[in-house]
Amino acid sequence: MIKIRLFQESDWPIVWNIIEPVFRAGETYAFPRDISEEETYKIWISAPKATYVAEDQDHVIIGTYYLKPNQPGQGDHICNCGYIVAEHARGQGIASQMCDHSQREAVAQGFRAMQYNLVVSTNSGAVRLWKSLGFEVVGTIPQAFRHPQHGYVDAFVMYKQL
Amino acid sequence: MIKIRLFQESDWPIVWNIIEPVFRAGETYAFPRDISEEETYKIWISAPKATYVAEDQDHVIIGTYYLKPNQPGQGDHICNCGYIVAEHARGQGIASQMCDHSQREAVAQGFRAMQYNLVVSTNSGAVRLWKSLGFEVVGTIPQAFRHPQHGYVDAFVMYKQL
Secondary structure: OOEEEEOOHHHHHHHHHHHHHHHHHOOOOOOOOOOOHHHHHHHHHHOOOEEEEEEOOOOOEEEEEEEEEOOOHHHOOEEEEEEEEOHHHOOOOHHHHHHHHHHHHHHHOOOOEEEEEEEEOOOHHHHHHHHHOOOEEEEEEEEEEEEOOOEEEEEEEEEEEO | OOEEEEOOHHHHHHHHHHHHHHHHHOOOOOOOOOOOHHHHHHHHHHOOOEEEEEEOOOOOEEEEEEEEEOOOHHHOOEEEEEEEEOHHHOOOOHHHHHHHHHHHHHHHOOOOEEEEEEEEOOOHHHHHHHHHOOOEEEEEEEEEEEEOOOEEEEEEEEEEEO
C-alpha cells in the first residue's frame, strides 16, 4: 500500500533524485535535458497549485506529481498534471494510483476536466495507462517531440472530463 | 500597405491600448479579464522570444503579435503566436498579414511548425482565417473555454508545418 500526501520542503532532495534522471533522459518531458535543479524546483514545486509525493509502506518516497490549471483565466477550469515514478518502483501501479489521486484532488479543488498537452507517442506505456484510466486522445500534434533516440515523433493531447 | 516591425519599448502604451479591450472582453484569450497592465506586459513582451507591431501608412500602430517556442526543451521546434488587431482596423486583412509575417519570422528563427493551443470555437472568424492560411485543426478540447456570453465552449488546437 502506498500513501500519497502533499509535498513538504524537506522532501525536495529525494523528489529531485526521482525527477532528475527522467528529465536528463529527455524521452517523456519537453524540458531541456540539462535543466538545473533550481529551474526544476520552479516547474515542479513553485509554479503548480500543489505538488504531492507517494510513499511506500516504509515511508520512502517513490513518486511525485503536480497539479495546476492548464490555462489561466477562462481556461482555468481544466487542470494539468505531471507524474514521475522512481525508476526502482516502476511497474507496481504507482502512476495509476497517483493519477486516481490527482483526479480526486482536482475535483475537490473545483476543476472540471484534466488535460495532458504533450504525451509523447513513443511513451506507449503512459498512453495505454491514461487510456485505461478514462483519458482519450483529443488531438495529435505532428512531430511535436524531438526524441533523443527516435527523432521527431508525434505527441498526443489527452483529456478526461472529471 | 502596412509595415510590420519589431516592438520597441516606446510602443507599449499604444500596444496596451490595443490589447486591453480584447483581454477585458475575455472572448478570445484565456487570460483573467481583470489582468493588470504589468502582467500583460510580461505575457506579451517579456516572455515571448519576440514581439512585433503592424503600422499603417501613417505609422500608426494597428496590430501586434508575439512569437515564442510553444514548449521548452524537446518541444521548442514548434512556435506559438498570438495576434491582436486594433478594433478600428479590423476587416482589412491585418491579422492575415501578421500571420504571414510570423510564419516567415518563425522559419528564419529555425522553427519547423506553428501551433495555436486554444482557438476558441466561437471565434469563427479566426478559425476561418487560420484555415485559409494553411492551419488545420489537429485537436478539439471539449468545453475548454469559459466564454462570458456562451458559457463553456470547445477550443481547437491548430497546427501548420512551416
